[in-house]
Amino acid sequence: MTETPTNSYRDAGVDTAAGDLAVELMKSAVSATHGPGVVGGVGGFAGLFDVSFLKEFRKPLLATSTDGVGTKVAIAQAIDKHDTIGIDLVGMVVDDIVVVGAKPLVMTDYIACGRVEPARIADIVAGIARGCSATGTALVGGETAEHPGLLGPDDYDVAGAAVGAVEADELLGADRVGDGDVVVAMESSGLHSNGFSLVRSILRTAGLEFTAHSDDLGGMVGEVLLEPTRLYTTPLLDTIAQHPGAIHSLSHVTGGGIAANLARVLPLGSWVEVERSTWSPAPVFQTLAEMGSFTLESVEGTWNLGIGMFAVVDARAADAVVATLGAAGIRSWAVGSVSTAAHPLDGFEQGAKGVDGGAVKLVGTYS
Template sequence: MSISYKDAGVDVHAGNLFVKKIAPFVRSTFTEKVLTDIGGFGALYDGSFKEMEEPVLVSGTDGVGTKLKIAQMMNKHDTIGIDAVAMCVNDIIVNGAKPLFFLDYISCGKLDIDKMTDIVKGIAEGCRQAKCSLVGGETAEHPGIMKEDDYDIAGFAVGVVDKKKIIDGRNISHGDIIIGLPSSGIHSNGFSLVRKLLLEKKGYALTQKFSDLSENLGETLLKPTVIYVDQIFHLLSNGIDIKGLVHITGGGFYENIPRILPDTTSVKIDKNSYPLLPIFKIIQREGNIEEREMYTTFNMGIGMMIFVARDLASKAISLLKEINCPAYTIGEVINRDSEKVIVI
């Protein structure tokens, strides 16, 4: 008796149908620099940057952690791809790099065409928000390794910046102002703690409503990560000299801010300078979690921090308001203290 690849759990025909179904969404992200269509062995991208003296490529790769579990439990898969793009492009814009292209990797127990199409729709939407092209990807069935309805997603982004315009924090100095850009919620970090506390220990359903949330718990948790490309490049294109950028991801304030600070500096953050999103208050209250643990695990309502000279802070905030982006003066750079990050 013969056996086929499909019998082993991998459906090549379904894979081909899937590629045809997602093609329009993928092509919607293409720019004139994309030289190949979907389905090739490798993606070709025009690497000429005539407007730059010394173009430098900046790359980043990431996933969305266990936020996937929330999407799977809610059977809502059309936004998790936005998170995958956001986690990668927000990392590379920290160096001033303009996102160019993105590739995704999705592994699943069994290819569900509709579910996987929703995921790619989200990835394409994230790429459009980030002004980059979805040039390729891989969707792999892993029978015997993953459950049939399970999947995981990761991504890889490449951007470019002129060498003389790289943002790396080296010029940050005493007196500089820190501008905070709000997050949409938890973004894509800290979900293992969230699930352990709210779903396992407390036993809340994702349909649970809290008086201080405008949506139910699941909808609140699943809000896509904000992509900060438009905000950062609006400032740069209007002459704001950004000294440093911090993407607040895993590690929160205490672990991420020191990554760009010169040895001679620390920062002082005023936690009352911006509105704290209700979901963080709920998590802290329900788990009786210490404040430092909260600021080490979550973004606490700030997804991106911008370091500018004091005399540019007001102009930067005004420019952000032009594009309907709330922004807050949340802190300042101080001379080196015993701690690199002081939250007051």
């Protein structure tokens, strides 16, 4: 007598029914990001987007970016709060596209997990959808992959990719930057999504759990650290439109910290001294640095320390750009100016991430 095999896919740890339920739970959030350009809705093998409008461009360029949120997901998992990590993902991906002046069009996401928990997956995707709505990006597709044996049952990681478009002659970059341009800093909402391996190491050494309350941090440790990444895309696109030609280059302050990211969008031969006295890093940075026995200066290459984005702006329009960003809810201020004069450049960071760009040095003392 032959026994009926019981070693089904579900027995092996992959629950396709749970995956289907997760899709049903996220459907409305995803659909809310869709405008008339989306073709076919949710559930196809490929997301479709009508780009007929690009025929009206003089010379359209597509901009694309992909990223994740790093070990910040470990904190979301530790306190079982998953509804903001998707906003971080949009910030890391879509705000890299606006750096070149491009308007984002579409985004896709990928979630790898040890076990599909439909409500948790739906929370993650709902956060992605909120971020996409805030940046005018259609969430046109995604994938949830169950990897039992590779990831723990409650472990997951997230990644995403987006595509945008920009006119070739409106492309922002170092080639537009000139002597005397003003560097405008835009305030971050906190750590954003970089440097969490250092954060976790500091807390582990201090014996402080993510679920603990910290008077110094101002609340439950995990909740403070999960403050979502600020989204700059819509305010920046509006500012670019209101002040044509005023913004010459933009830099998203992510991995690599302050000086290295600014150096990437400056022309070779130029330099900037960023004046620390123009801002005071938020308490989350100061508290974590003190816990780890670090100076703020020593973590400038790891954390954003309160600056999430830089704009290099025509000096004549700097005040107007700061005012426009402020009206959109983005506190901004001048931190320095670009110079092309001869300089020994001792202690400067020059270029980064394979870009042979300008040189940047932070000077002075934080206020």
